[in-house]
Every structure is written in structure tokens, then in C-alpha cells.
Amino acid sequence: MLKKVPHTYVIVFGIIVTAAVLTWFIPPGKYIEVTTVVDGKERTEMVFFYEDNLPAEYREQFAPTMQTWQVLSALFKGFVKQSNIIIFILMIGGAFWIMNKSRAIDVGIFAFLKFTRKLENFSIMRKIGVDNIIIVLIMILFSVFGAIFGMSEETIAFVIILIPLAISMGYDSLMGVSMVYIAAHLGFAGAILNPFTIGIAQGLADLPLFSGLEYRMFAWVVINIVGIFFVLRYAAKIRRNPKSSIMYEEDSYWRKREQSENNDIEYYTPKIAWFVYLAVLVSLIIFSFIYPITTMTVGNSSFTFWVIPLFTGLFAILGIVSLKKSVHFFILLLLGYTIVFLIVGVMGYGWYVMEIATLFLAMGIASGLAFNKTADDIANLFLEGVKDIMSAAIIVGLAGGIIVVLTDGGIIDSILYGLSRAMGNFGNVASVGIMYIIQTIVNIVIPSGSAKAAITMPIMAPFSDLIGISRQATVMAFQFGDGFTNMITPTSGVLIAVLGVARIPYHKWVKWVWPLIITLIVLGFLLLIPTVTMELNGF
Numbered sequence: 123m124l125k126k127v128p129h130t131y132v133i134v135f136g137i138i139v140t141a142a143v144l145t146w147f148i149p150p151g152k153y154i155e156v157t158t159v160v161d162g163k164e165r166t167e168m169v170f171f172y173e174d175n176l177p178a179e180y181r182e183q184f185a186p187t188m189q190t191w192q193v194l195s196a197l198f199k200g201f202v203k204q205s206n207i208i209i210f211i212l213m214i215g216g217a218f219w220i221m222n223k224s225r226a227i228d229v230g231i232f233a234f235l236k237f238t239r240k241l242e243n244f245s246i247m248r249k250i251g252v253d254n255i256i257i258v259l260i261m262i263l264f265s266v267f268g269a270i271f272g273m274s275e276e277t278i279a280f281v282i283i284l285i286p287l288a289i290s291m292g293y294d295s296l297m298g299v300s301m302v303y304i305a306a307h308l309g310f311a312g313a314i315l316n317p318f319t320i321g322i323a324q325g326l327a328d329l330p331l332f333s334g335l336e337y338r339m340f341a342w343v344v345i346n347i348v349g350i351f352f353v354l355r356y357a358a359k360i361r362r363n364p365k366s367s368i369m370y371e372e373d374s375y376w377r378k379r380e381q382s383e384n385n386d387i388e389y390y391t392p393k394i395a396w397f398v399y400l401a402v403l404v405s406l407i408i409f410s411f412i413y414p415i416t417t418m419t420v421g422n423s424s425f426t427f428w429v430i431p432l433f434t435g436l437f438a439i440l441g442i443v444s445l446k447k448s449v450h451f452f453i454l455l456l457l458g459y460t461i462v463f464l465i466v467g468v469m470g471y472g473w474y475v476m477e478i479a480t481l482f483l484a485m486g487i488a489s490g491l492a493f494n495k496t497a498d499d500i501a502n503l504f505l506e507g508v509k510d511i512m513s514a515a516i517i518v519g520l521a522g523g524i525i526v527v528l529t530d531g532g533i534i535d536s537i538l539y540g541l542s543r544a545m546g547n548f549g550n551v552a553s554v555g556i557m558y559i560i561q562t563i564v565n566i567v568i569p570s571g572s573a574k575a576a577i578t579m580p581i582m583a584p585f586s587d588l589i590g591i592s593r594q595a596t597v598m599a600f601q602f603g604d605g606f607t608n609m610i611t612p613t614s615g616v617l618i619a620v621l622g623v624a625r626i627p628y629h630k631w632v633k634w635v636w637p638l639i640i641t642l643i644v645l646g647f648l649l650l651i652p653t654v655t656m657e658l659n660g661f
Contacts, residue, residue, distance in 0.1 A: 130621075130628045134520045137612055138196055141527040142189035150186035150532030151539060152176060155580075168580040170539040173532065186532025193527060200522030206475050207615045208515045211278060211623065212508045213479040215515075217486025218282050219507025220500055222379075224493040225387055226453035227283065231290045253291055253361070254354055260284070261305035261350050268309025269342055271468055272318040272571070274608075275475050277303045278619050279464075279482060283457075285624055289376045293360050294367040295624045296634055300353045303620045304609065304638075308349040310571075311605025311642070312342030319571040323600050326579035327593045334594045334660030341598070341649045348645055352638045368630050375625055389448035392494040399441045399452065402488060406434040416470040429466055433459070453489045460485040514622025521618040528567060538564055538578065550654040554595050555647055557582055561603025562643065569614040571604045594661040595653035602646035610639050 128136070151172040158165055171177065176184060189196075201208065221227070238256060241247045247255070264280070267273035285298030313320045315332055324331055360367050367373065409430050416429040437459060444451035460481055467473035467481065490500035528534050538560075561578065568574045578600060586596040608614055610632060621631055653661055 128629075130517060131520060133628055134517065134524070134612060134618075135193075138193050138520075138523045138527055141524050142193045142196075142531070145186075145189045145527070145531030145533055148531075148533040148536050148540075149173065150184075151536040152180065152184050152532065153535045153538070153581075154180060166580065167584065170535060172536075184532065187530055189527050189531045192530060193523075196523035196526040196530070197520060199526040199530075200524075201519035202522075203526060204518050204522035204615050207275065207278075207518050207619055210275065210475040210479045211511060211515045211518065211619055213483050214279050214282065215511030215623075216504035216507035217482040218279075219510060220486040220495075220503045221453060221457065221489040222507075223495070223503055224450060224453050224489060226450040226457070226489070227286060229387060229448070229450040230454045230457075231287055234287070235290060253357065256291075257297075257301060257354060257357060258350055260301045261308075261353065262346065264302050264305035265309035265312070265342075265346050265349075267465075268306035269312045269314040269316060270309075272310060272313075272316040273306045273468075274310065274616050275619075276464065276468070276478060277306050278616065278623055279478070280461075281620050281623050285376055286379065289373065292364060293357060294364070294369045294373050295376060295626055296367065296369055296631075297353070297357055297360065299620060299624050299626065300356075303617075304349060304353065304635075307605060307609050308346050309342065310608065311602060311646075312338065312345050313601045313605065314338055314342050316571075319575065319601060319604055320597065322572050323575040323579050323597045326575060327583040327597055329593055329597065330660075334597075334658070337653070337658045337661070338598070338601075344649065345642065345645065348641060349638065352641070368634060369626060372625055372627070372630075387450070389450065391445050391447075391449045391452070392492075394494055395445055395449045395452055395492040398488055398492040399445060402456070403434070403438055403441065406430070406437055410434045416466060418466070418469045429470065433462060433466075449492055453492055456485050456488055456492070511623060514619055517622045518615050518619045521612055521615055524613045525568075534567055537567055538581075550591055551651055554591055554599055554650050554654050557586075557591075557596060557599040558603050558647060558650055561600050562607055565604050565607045566611045566613060569608060569611055574604060575600060591654055592661045594658075595650065598653055599650060602643075602650065606639055606642045606646060609635060 149172055151170055153168045153170050154177070156167050156169045158167060171180075173184065173186060238252045241252045264273065264277070267276075280302045281299055284302045285295050288294065288298035288301065291297075310316065310319070314335065315321075320338070321331060324333065364370065413430050414428060415426050417424050417426045418429065437455070440455055441452065444455045463481060464473070464478055467477055471477075486504065487500060490503065495503070528537075561574070564574055564578060579597070582596045582600065583593050586593050609617065611617065612628065618628070621628055652658060
């Protein structure tokens with residue numbers, strides 16, 4: 123008889139306890155920025171000091187504590203640390219619950235599936251597989267988002283949309299997560315123009331911003347081919363036998379939501395929906411005057427045009443068309459515009475989780491009003507949504523406790539220092555491979571790409587000069603090491619949030635995704651070899 127796998131909360135708490143035990147054995151230390159003058163030029167380096175040798179001016183700020191009973195207070199601190207993502211999840215959950223009550227997403231999925239089934243009338247489409255085309259196009263879209271502006275937290279909102287679509291297509295929740303989260307992180311690892319990883323790492327390594335673009339684009343294509351093939355292969359397996367999914371039992375929640383009590387949807391448009399349309403249109407017109415032009419930043423380049431006025435004009439037309447069909451299509455239009463303005467906000471105005479959560483909340487309220495719900499109805503639906511998604515929010519707070527324990531114990535930098543000393547006088551291929559392994563391991567402890575770049579690149583870049591490796595190769599070792607393990611590390615708040623929203627137990631996720639992670643890690647090493655053995659532009 124198989125031993126029962128512990129609850130996800132138990133697993134995360136076990137990791138917190140393990141992290142605390144490490145603080146008993148690993149001496150605390152800290153990296154400090156030190157400015158030196160070399161050949162008349164100032165150079166900033168990260169120098170490591172153990173606690174006993176720490177300069178006096180830093181000792182007061184650095185007060186590590188061996189973690190014991192703190193494993194319990196770490197839970198509280200974890201919630202505080204991850205509060206932005208926790209609130210984001212709760213607001214998204216409440217907003218989507220309001221919208222879901224209208225069954226607009228069901229209408230959209232039915233219309234989408236009806237359209238795709240018509241494509242099967244074409245022989246070439248039948249040979250390729252309409253579902254395969256849909257999966258590939260969706261994954262490429264989110265991979266591009268990950269590669270260009272580092273989409274990560276935003277995937278939480280899209281998972282709620284894509285899982286019902288995957289279930290309706292005959293797949294499982296793992297496929298829904300794959301089309302969004304896996305795809306975005308394939309792009310994140312490819313990082314063609316990602317300002318949060320490549321931009322920061324190259325800046326710290328004193329390289330021209332986004333240089334070496336050609337080889338990174340090649341690497342992005344190869345990574346996506348491998349990742350998408352893995353997902354398509356799994357999709358074919360589930361298509362043949364849906365019960366072969368390890369999530370078949372848990373997905374009963376999503377199947378019940380899809381098969382609602384009444385499959386007959388009444389298509390109509392209440393009068394209040396027209397008032398909501400006018401209110402949204404007036405708001406967009408006002409914003410068009412306030413922000414007549416928008417500068418959209420893509421990597422190191424940007425372009426400026428009348429984004430908001432353009433979409434305001436389209437809304438004026440599409441709103442009338444959708445309302446004449448049914449309020450359901452108008453609510454889908456609101457969802458579509460929410461996604462459009464999410465992209466505009468992130469790329470044009472530097473939005474983060476607060477602005478995105480606010481945008482979705484506005485969508486939820488507008489959807490409820492358009493569907494003729496009272497203020498009390500909307501409030502109650504919002505609370506139902508919050509209650510439904512609460513477990514996902516809690517697990518994010520618990521996972522935040524892992525980083526709290528390692529930070530309060532003062533051993534994060536010590537772990538990094540110990541790993542960096544493993545780099546000896548090896549050949550170029552072996553050296554870049556060791557850098558890659560170190561970045562991969564460090565990513566489990568420090569899942570933030572920008573934070574890890576700030577700590578590791580000032581150490582790795584000068585070291586690469588000493589051993590004769592291109593700094594660009596060092597940046598790529600960081601890029602791959604930062605990207606792949608994001609999809610499996612329990613310290614990633616985004617991963618834990620996505621799994622919580624999708625209702626996928628962490629141990630089942632690991633069981634399913636580890637072959638892909640191992641494949642990608644090996645692929646990353648193979649893609650690093652040409653960076654030290656071939657003449658590549660920008661290297």
C-alpha cells in the first residue's frame with residue numbers, strides 16, 4: 123500500500139524547518155559592495171565577509187539569528203513578505219467569480235470550440251490537428267510575453283481563463299497551466315529582451331544592453347521547440363485517455379464548473395448593460411485625453427503612438443456590436459480589454475501587481491453591473507470568489523516563510539559564496555557549466571531574477587575575465603540558471619500561487635514536470651557550449 127503524500131502545507135512547512143536547521147551549521151555571512159580603483163578607474167565589486175570579519179559599519183544592520191522557534195514567526199513574516207501577491211490573488215479570484223456568474227467565459231469557450239470544430243472540415247487542419255495549432259499559438263504568445271517583458275506574476279490571472287478552456291477541449295488542469303505558465307517561463311528562460319533578467323545582468327556585467335541578441339533568439343527558439351513538444355506529447359496522451367491524467371480526480375472541481383447545472387444559456391441584454399457600456403466608454407475617453415500617446419517599451423527599443431485613443435474608438439464600435447448579440451459577449455469584450463490594458467500598462471507605464479489587480483477588480487464590478495446584479499450581489503459574489511481561492515493565497519504566504527528563515531539566519535549569501543568557490547581552474551566548457559550549475563542552485567534559494575543578478579553578476583563577471591570566458595557567456599549561464607528552475611522551486615511565490623489557483627498539489631506538479639525540467643537543464647548546458655567554443659556576434 124502506497125504511503126499517503128503529505129498535504130502541500132505540510133511539505134512547505136517541512137522545507138521551512140529544513141532551512142532553519144541549515145542555519146545551525148552554515149556560518150552566516152554577507153556580500154558588501156566595495157568600490158576599488160583599478161588603473162585610475164573606479165570599479166564596484168561584491169566582496170563576501172563572514173559575520174566575524176564584517177566591517178564595523180555593517181554589523182549593526184546584519185544581525186543573523188540561528189533559527190529555532192522562528193520557524194513559526196516565519197509564517198507570519200512570510201505573509202507580510204508576499205502580501206502583494208496574496209492580495210493580488212484574492213482580488214483576482216473575487217473579480218473572476220463575479221464574471222463567472224454571468225457564464226460569459228462559458229459562452230466564449232463554446233463559441234471558440236464551435237469555430238475550431240469548423241476548421242476540422244479542412245483536410246490539412248485535420249492532419250495537423252486543430253487542437254495542436256491552438257496549443258502552439260497560445261504557448262508562443264505567452265512565451266513571447268515572457269521573453270520580452272518578463273511575464274511572471276501576470277500568469278496567475280490567465281491560468282483562471284485557460285484551465286476551463288483546456289478542460290472543455292478534453293484535457294486537464296496541467297495543460298491549462300502549461301499553455302500559460304510553462305510557456306511564459308520558457309520565454310523567461312530564453313529572455314530575448316527581458317529587462318528584469320538580461321537587462322540587469324548585462325548592465326552589471328558592463329555589457330551593451332541586450333547585446334548578443336542573435337544567439338539568444340536562436341536559444342529561445344530551441345527552448346520553445348523542446349518545451350512545446352513536451353506539452354503536445356502530453357496532450358496527445360490525455361486526448362487518447364483523459365483518465366490517464368494524474369490530475370483526473372482533482373480536476374472534478376473544474377469539470378463540475380464546466381458542466382453547470384443548466385447548460386442552456388439565455389442570451390439577452392439588460393438595459394443596465396448599456397449604461398455600463400457608456401460609463402466605460404466615457405472613462406476611456408477621459409483617459410484618452412489624459413494619456414493621448416503612449417510609449418511602449420520592448421527591450422531596449424520603444425515606439426510611441428495613440429494606443430488608448432485607438433482602443434477607445436474600437437470599444438465604441440465593438441461595445442454596441444456585442445451588446446446587440448448578448449450581454450455575455452459584452453462581458454467577454456470587457457475581459458479582452460482588461461487583457462489589452464494589462465499589456466499596455468506593463469509595457470507602457472510600468473504596472474505591477476497593484477495596478478493589474480485594480481484593473482481586474484474594475485472588470486469584475488463592471489461585469490456584475492452589466493449582468494444586472496445589485497451592489498450586495500456583487501459584494502457577496504466577490505467574497506465567494508475570495509473564499510474559493512483562499513487556499514492558494516495561504517500557500518503563497520507559507521512559501522514566503524522559506525526565504526524569511528534563510529534571510530534571518532543570514533545564510534543566503536554564505537550559500538552563494540560556498541558555491542562560487544567551487545569554480546576552480548577548469549576548461550572553458552567546464553567553467554561555464556559550473557557557473558550554470560551554481561546559478562541553477564542559487565535560483566532555488568533566490569527565485570527573484572533581478573535580486574540574483576544583483577548578487578551574482580558582480581562576482582561572476584570579473585571571474586569570467588580571469589578564466590578567459592566571455593562575460594556574455596556568463597550572462598547566459600545566469601539566464602538559463604534563473605529560468606528553468608523557476609518552474610519547480612517551492613520558494614517561487616508565483617509558482618505556488620499558480621498551483622494554488624489551478625488546485626494542483628505541489629508533489630503532483632513535481633512528478634509531472636521534472637522530466638521537462640531535467641531536459642531543459644541539459645539543453646541549457648548544450649546551448650552554453652557554443653558561447654565558449656564558437657565566434658558569436660556579441661560574445
